[in-house]
Amino acid sequence: MEIKAHRGLTGSQLYWVGLGCLGLAVAAFAGSFAMGNSLDPQGAVFVLVIGLVISIIASIIAAVLSIAGLVAFPLLRGRFIIVLVLSLVFSPLLWLGLMATVL
Numbered sequence: 001m002e003i004k005a006h007r008g009l010t011g012s013q014l015y016w017v018g019l020g021c022l023g024l025a026v027a028a029f030a031g032s033f034a035m036g037n038s039l040d041p042q043g044a045v046f047v048l049v050i051g052l053v054i055s056i057i058a059s060i061i062a063a064v065l066s067i068a069g070l071v072a073f074p075l076l077r078g079r080f081i082i083v084l085v086l087s088l089v090f091s092p093l094l095w096l097g098l099m100a101t102v103l
Contacts, residue, residue: 011073018065018083022090025058029092055092062087 032051036044062083069080088094 011069011076011079014065014069014073015076015079015083018062018069018080018087021058021062021065022083022087025055025062025087025092026090028052028055028058029090029095052092052096059087059091059093063091 028051032048032055035051036048038044039047066080066084066087070077070084073080
């Protein structure tokens with residue numbers, strides 16, 4: 001029986017996965033509002049909630065991946081700091097909390 005060693009994830013791959021999660025978070029957040037406006041009230045709430053949940057999960061995953069990248073790949077620290085800052089800026093929890101306090 002032959003055992004093969006698994007090649008680990010590189011810093012560049014982790015960076016692109018983090019950016020992909022960040023793009024999914026932004027697309028789900030914007031899409032939930034855009035698609036929800038074109039449906040009946042029940043469908044709009046369903047689409048809004050599902051889009052927000054997907055967006056929250058994706059932004060948390062992007063933040064966790066960027067923190068893991070900061071620790072594991074110190075030479076690519078700048079890239080992962082950018083992903084971390086963007087995942088915090090585009091976090092739906094931040095924007096919903098801001099809207100709740102202002103409005």
